[in-house]
Amino acid sequence: MSALQEIRNRFTPVLAGLTDNVDASLSMIRSSQDPKFGDFQANCAMPLAKTSGVAPRELAQQIVDQVQLDDLCETVEVAGPGFINLKLRTDWLEQQARQIVSDERLGVQRVAPKKIVIDYSSPNVAKPMHVGHLRSSVIGNCLERVLRFLGHDVISDNHIGDWGTQFGMIIYGYRHFVDEAAYGREPVAELARLYRLVNQLSDYHDACRQQSGVETQIAECAEQIAQLEASDEEPKKKKKAIKKLQGERDGLRETLAGMQSRREAVDGDAELKQLAADHADIARLARLETAKLHSGDEENRALWDEFLPECLKALDHVYGKLGVSFDKTLGESFYQPMLADVVSDLQASGLATESDGAVCVFAEGNDAPFIVQKSDGAFTYATTDLATIRYRVEEFGTQVMLYVVDTRQSEHFKLLFDTARRWGYGDVDIQHVNFGTVLGDDRRPFKTRSGDTVGLESLLDEAVARAYDVVVENDPSGSLDEDARRAVAEAVGIGGIKYADLHHNRESDYVFSWDKMLAKNGDTATYIQYANARINGIFRKGDIDLESLRSDAESLRLEHASERGLFQQILSFGDALAVVEREMRPNMLTQFLFDTANRFSTFYQDCPVLKEEDEAVRTSRLLLCDLTSRTLTQGLALLGIDAPKQM
Numbered sequence: 323m324s325a326l327q328e329i330r331n332r333f334t335p336v337l338a339g340l341t342d343n344v345d346a347s348l349s350m351i352r353s354s355q356d357p358k359f360g361d362f363q364a365n366c367a368m369p370l371a372k373t374s375g376v377a378p379r380e381l382a383q384q385i386v387d388q389v390q391l392d393d394l395c396e397t398v399e400v401a402g403p404g405f406i407n408l409k410l411r412t413d414w415l416e417q418q419a420r421q422i423v424s425d426e427r428l429g430v431q432r433v434a435p436k437k438i439v440i441d442y443s444s445p446n447v448a449k450p451m452h453v454g455h456l457r458s459s460v461i462g463n464c465l466e467r468v469l470r471f472l473g474h475d476v477i478s479d480n481h482i483g484d485w486g487t488q489f490g491m492i493i494y495g496y497r498h499f500v501d502e503a504a505y506g507r508e509p510v511a512e513l514a515r516l517y518r519l520v521n522q523l524s525d526y527h528d529a530c531r532q533q534s535g536v537e538t539q540i541a542e543c544a545e546q547i548a549q550l551e552a553s554d555e556e557p558k559k560k561k562k563a564i565k566k567l568q569g570e571r572d573g574l575r576e577t578l579a580g581m582q583s584r585r586e587a588v589d590g591d592a593e594l595k596q597l598a599a600d601h602a603d604i605a606r607l608a609r610l611e612t613a614k615l616h617s618g619d620e621e622n623r624a625l626w627d628e629f630l631p632e633c634l635k636a637l638d639h640v641y642g643k644l645g646v647s648f649d650k651t652l653g654e655s656f657y658q659p660m661l662a663d664v665v666s667d668l669q670a671s672g673l674a675t676e677s678d679g680a681v682c683v684f685a686e687g688n689d690a691p692f693i694v695q696k697s698d699g700a701f702t703y704a705t706t707d708l709a710t711i712r713y714r715v716e717e718f719g720t721q722v723m724l725y726v727v728d729t730r731q732s733e734h735f736k737l738l739f740d741t742a743r744r745w746g747y748g749d750v751d752i753q754h755v756n757f758g759t760v761l762g763d764d765r766r767p768f769k770t771r772s773g774d775t776v777g778l779e780s781l782l783d784e785a786v787a788r789a790y791d792v793v794v795e796n797d798p799s800g801s802l803d804e805d806a807r808r809a810v811a812e813a814v815g816i817g818g819i820k821y822a823d824l825h826h827n828r829e830s831d832y833v834f835s836w837d838k839m840l841a842k843n844g845d846t847a848t849y850i851q852y853a854n855a856r857i858n859g860i861f862r863k864g865d866i867d868l869e870s871l872r873s874d875a876e877s878l879r880l881e882h883a884s885e886r887g888l889f890q891q892i893l894s895f896g897d898a899l900a901v902v903e904r905e906m907r908p909n910m911l912t913q914f915l916f917d918t919a920n921r922f923s924t925f926y927q928d929c930p931v932l933k934e935e936d937e938a939v940r941t942s943r944l945l946l947c948d949l950t951s952r953t954l955t956q957g958l959a960l961l962g963i964d965a966p967k968q969m
């Protein structure tokens with residue numbers, strides 16, 4: 323068990339006699355920032371003193387006198403205004419270390435299991451996956467692994483968008499523009515081309531229709547700015563108002579530039595221009611195809627049945643490269659038969675009402691309605707998500723539901739969760755695990771040079787190719803054969819991409835950078851993988867048989883400060899995972915691994931291992947190396963990253 327957990331356990335009965343909110347006090351027991359003050363510090367006496375009327379230092383002393391810590395702590399001291407400083411006994415740490423040598427969970431305790439559904443990745447199919455799908459897939463997969471390791475009963479569910487308007491576009495495209503030979507060879511590539519083509523042509527017509535309107539708006543903006551400038555408005559206010567208008571104008575100019583470039587792309591290509599002329603009403607007709615599919619049209623349904631398996635195969639291909647798989651793939655189409663009932667249920671319970679022909683749920687303090695059926699009778703993303711919640715609770719007994727989805731959908735989830743709560747699912751813990759955007763060097767959403775979204779598959783391939791160069795560079799003596807090099811490149815490349823994503827605070831945007839991601843030093847997967855490979859290199863060089871080493875667990879000692887520091891870090895693995903769970907933050911695990919690799923590096927500088935002459939000390943240090951390697955390997959595995967033994 324982690325030392326922190328053990329200390330908290332010891333404090334619990336004593337704190338229970340002082341407060342109703344034991345957890346709040348327990349959370350004030352933390353590891354010390356400065357080793358000078360010991361290993362842990364309990365700061366709970368000060369706030370407790372406020373309510374009890376006893377002086378804080380006195381209360382701290384009373385707590386110290388009552389908590390049973392003799393076998394666990396070497397010193398327990400009251401300091402300053404009422405801090406309690408605790409230093410662990412080395413023999414207690416050694417005892418933990420010896421136990422963990424033969425514990426496959428490395429001392430991490432199982433929690434009381436909950437039934438958890440994680441909804442992640444969830445792309446809209448029939449369009450190739452792009453970099454925007456990376457974060458949900460990687461963060462969601464990491465949380466799935468961590469929660470399962472902690473002992474929860476986890477179901478991962480890929481809630482794919484397989485019933486949306488993109489199918490109408492593809493059906494339209496297939497009817498009018500399909501290249502049969504290309505479709506025969508590579509159906510998904512051809513479907514993607516059709517999707518892009520139909521999209522391009524509808525955007526073109528939209529741009530043609532809307533351009534003059536935008537130009538008028540820009541002119542109006544300029545006019546307003548000029549008027550303001552000439553006005554005798556108070557200078558500060560004036561400046562502010564002008565700034566606001568300029569911002570609006572710049573936004574409009576950007577929109578206009580986008581429209582112009584979309585028009586030019588078509589106008590500048592005779593063939594496209596002809597297609598655009600021949601399909602002037604393409605956007606509406608594509609929507610009609612979607613509507614026909616949804617209302618059960620047999621031909622469109624047959625096409626959908628033909629396209630979908632191909633789309634799923636293409637997704638699986640990318641998931642294979644990414645090392646991600648799902649327990650369920652229950653997409654939007656799965657819930658279609660349930661939607662009418664969801665709406666009538668919401669209406670019967672008085673939650674949903676008709677407004678302008680649409681059926682809506684209104685949330686208190688929110689102007690925007692949650693539309694569950696549009697005025698043309700169509701159900702929405704919202705309806706599907708409500709059906710999904712009901713299904714997950716009734717079918718799986720779900721207690722916790724996590725949605726690993728872009729921050730930009732926050733408004734949707736706010737309304738969804740509010741509706742679900744009022745619909746009777748208030749005791750389910752439903753959370754939006756949101757995340758920011760992947761940016762390019764220009765700090766805008768990451769795009770290719772030509773302005774397209776970056777395809778996920780090509781990104782992964784490039785990562786592996788770049789990693790291969792890194793691997794070759796780091797293996798000048800050629801100790802790895804070609805197959806091994808390829809396998810390591812795979813681990814380093816895919817691992818690098820994942821780690822770069824996971825080590826950022828998930829709510830922040832981050833700039834995608836190959837160099838940072840594959841750096842051998844710094845907070846990267848590569849650094850941690852190398853630390854692990856280095857340890858395995860020690861075992862190879864010393865010809866160490868791990869099984870017999872582990873049977874010598876009693877030899878483990880923590881005499882040197884760096885040995886002690888390293889093991890204390892290893893022993894806090896469970897604490898790090900507990901924070902990952904509490905905050906749904908994989909970066910707490912990357913931080914733990916980075917710290918572990920750093921501690922190892924200090925230990926390795928300070929304490930010779932193979933060169934150590936004292937046999938017993940040598941064995942002890944080898945045991946520590948083994949614990950470190952196992953911790954790094956397990957931790958990386960929970961991030962979804964491989965840890966090669968040799969690099």
Ligand code: ARG
Pocket residue numbers: 441444445446481482483707710725727
């Ligand atoms: N398909 C959606 C999109 O690409 C994400 C779905 C997230 N999951 C959900 N249950 N709404 O934007």
